[in-house]
Amino acid sequence: MRADAARNYERIVGSAVTAFEEIGPEATLEEIAERAEVSVMTLYRRFRNRDQLIRAVFDHVLATEIEPMTTVHTDDPWRDLVGALETAIEVLIRRQVIHSLALEFQAFAAETGQRFVRSLEPLLRRAIDAEVVRPELEVADVVAVIVMTMATVHPGDPAGAGRRRYFALLTEGLRPSTVTLPPLPPHGFPGSSACGQ
Numbered sequence: 001m002r003a004d005a006a007r008n009y010e011r012i013v014g015s016a017v018t019a020f021e022e023i024g025p026e027a028t029l030e031e032i033a034e035r036a037e038v039s040v041m042t043l044y045r046r047f048r049n050r051d052q053l054i055r056a057v058f059d060h061v062l063a064t065e066i067e068p069m070t071t072v073h074t075d076d077p078w079r080d081l082v083g084a085l086e087t088a089i090e091v092l093i094r095r096q097v098i099h100s101l102a103l104e105f106q107a108f109a110a111e112t113g114q115r116f117v118r119s120l121e122p123l124l125r126r127a128i129d130a131e132v133v134r135p136e137l138e139v140a141d142v143v144a145v146i147v148m149t150m151a152t153v154h155p156g157d158p159a160g161a162g163r164r165r166y167f168a169l170l171t172e173g174l175r176p177s178t179v180t181l182p183p184l185p186p187h188g189f190p191g192s193s194a195c196g197q
Contacts, residue, residue: 005046008036008038008042008046009046009056011036011037011038012032012033012036012038012042012043012046012047012053013053013056013057013060014036014060015032015033015035015036016032016036016053016054016056016057017057017060017061017095017098018035019031019032019035020057020097020098020101021095021097021098024097025097025100025101029043029044029047029050029053032053051105054098054101054102054104054105055102055105055112057098057101057102058098058099058101058102058112059112061091061095061098062112062115062116065087065091065095066087066088066091066116067115067116067119069083069084069087069088070084070116070119070120070122070123071119072084073126077123077126077127077129077130077132078127078130078132078133080123080126080127081120081123081124081126081127081133081142081174082171084120084123085142085145085146085149085167085171086167088116088146089146089149089150089163089167092146092150093150093153093160093163117139117140117143120139120142120143121139124137124138124139124142127174131176132175132176133174133175133176134174134175134176134177134180134181135176136180136181137174137181138184140184141174141181141184142174145167145170145171145174148166148170149163149166149167149170152166
């Protein structure tokens with residue numbers, strides 16, 4: 001991609017992120033082009049339709065705001081894993097409009113989500129090897145923590161007290177225990193498609 005085309009791409013995607021969050025899902029491609037200071041024709045040359053732009057926006061949020069936390073490797077594998085889960089939840093809450101738009105297109109939401117799931121696997125493996133989590137855990141289990149915590153988010157709790165309480169409760173369930181977990185169901189768990197399972 002030429003340098004000017006790459007700059008236009010970044011400006012359009014960055015402007016789309018803020019437009020969707022500030023205006024809502026009804027933000028038009030014309031409004032996004034204006035914010036990016038490019039012509040509508042330039043936007044359409046790069047993104048043939050709204051769906052392609054939404055995919056690029058979702059990919060951008062994942063790559064710049066969530067995935068970097070999955071590459072953190074300190075001497076505390078537990079904190080690394082929990083920190084990545086916390087970051088994912090906070091970003092999904094902050095980017096609720098973008099998350100909702102992405103979920104309208106299950107095919108690419110699942111595809112992009114799978115990339116995030118794969119990025120969690122090394123963190124989970126390190127935590128298992130360090131014996132700070134249950135040895136029988138699978139990556140679907142930690143994704144379930146995100147999905148279940150997101151289910152506790154509601155407008156009546158703007159400070160997120162409930163979310164933090166249930167996140168703590170759920171992550172404590174990842175700790176080693178003398179009780180072995182039952183096996184995962186063969187087709188994942190309800191709601192997991194939101195995170196690519």
